[in-house]
Amino acid sequence: MEKVILRCRELSKSYKTPSGEKCIIDGINLDVKENEFVVLFGPGQCGKTTMINLLSGLEPPSSGTVELNGQLVTGPGPDKGVIYQTIALFPWLTTMQNVEYGPKVRGMPKKQRRERAQHFIDLVGLQGFEHVYPIKLSGGMKQRVGIARVYCNDPFILFMDEPFGALDAQTRYMMQEELGRISRQEKRTVVFVTNNIEEALYLADRIIVMENCPSKIKEEYVIPLPHPRDYMDPEFLRLRKEISASHG
Numbered sequence: 001m002e003k004v005i006l007r008c009r010e011l012s013k014s015y016k017t018p019s020g021e022k023c024i025i026d027g028i029n030l031d032v033k034e035n036e037f038v039v040l041f042g043p044g045q046c047g048k049t050t051m052i053n054l055l056s057g058l059e060p061p062s063s064g065t066v067e068l069n070g071q072l073v074t075g076p077g078p079d080k081g082v083i084y085q086t087i088a089l090f091p092w093l094t095t096m097q098n099v100e101y102g103p104k105v106r107g108m109p110k111k112q113r114r115e116r117a118q119h120f121i122d123l124v125g126l127q128g129f130e131h132v133y134p135i136k137l138s139g140g141m142k143q144r145v146g147i148a149r150v151y152c153n154d155p156f157i158l159f160m161d162e163p164f165g166a167l168d169a170q171t172r173y174m175m176q177e178e179l180g181r182i183s184r185q186e187k188r189t190v191v192f193v194t195n196n197i198e199e200a201l202y203l204a205d206r207i208i209v210m211e212n213c214p215s216k217i218k219e220e221y222v223i224p225l226p227h228p229r230d231y232m233d234p235e236f237l238r239l240r241k242e243i244s245a246s247h248g
């Protein structure tokens with residue numbers, strides 16, 4: 001039986017607003033297995049980012065629990081990698097320096113961390129751009145640096161909050177294909193957020209459909225299609241139609 005890595009139970013989050021307490025996440029139970037690629041799919045403002053913040057320990061829940069590998073999550077840390085929609089690279093550091101940043105602050109010797117960073121720079125297809133500063137990189141390339149950086153940190157689990165949401169359609173497709181390839185090569189447990197059904201279907205082992213705010217889990221779909229997937233495959237299109245029709 002596959003091991004459960006991330007487990008949340010009765011997870012809820014409310015915020016105090018001028019008009020009273022507002023419930024955003026309402027009693028979510030979720031298990032994510034080792035090396036599973038889970039996509040949280042839901043409409044705008046349904047609480048997807050809030051979920052990522054709770055799962056990664058950036059924010060405490062109002063009630064309920066999140067456990068990572070049997071340990072209660074009480075805060076963020078290098079074991080939990082997060083990639084955001086607008087990536088925050090250090091503008092004063094080159095590609096190499098951005099990617100090796102995590103191992104560097106943890107004291108990994110230079111030769112070792114350079115080799116490690118180079119492996120991930122190659123993996124995301126940025127060889128030749130090691131000594132370039134972020135200002136010289138396109139949006140897609142910056143996301144590649146962001147992906148290399150988070151993998152280089154060797155997190156136990158990866159959270160990705162609409163990482164391709166700010167890219168143009170063409171680049172977005174390309175990055176979906178790249179991430180598919182990368183995550184097959186470097187197996188990790190991933191929780192990926194999107195409001196784009198094609199993107200969800202392209203990447204997911206399992207899609208969790210979130211209901212509108214306050215968010216609960218509305219439905220889930222195991223996606224058995226082999227990788228790399230074909231956006232035009234009849235079964236892909238059928239699933240896309242089925243999920244969009246029920247949750248469009």
Ligand SMILES: Nc1ncnc2c1ncn2[C@@H]1O[C@H](COP(=O)(O)OP(=O)(O)OP(=O)(O)O)[C@@H](O)[C@H]1O
Nearest residue numbers: 015016024043044045046047048049050051195213
């Ligand atoms: N710190 C906060 N205080 C009060 N309300 C908040 C806070 N953070 C989020 N919210 C509210 O929670 C709801 C869900 O926000 P969240 O950002 O989690 O949604 P989302 O699904 O990620 O949205 P989007 O699709 O725009 O990224 C929104 O109505 C938002 O205003």
Ligand SMILES: [Mg+2]
Nearest residue numbers: 048049050161
């Ligand atoms: Mg969001």
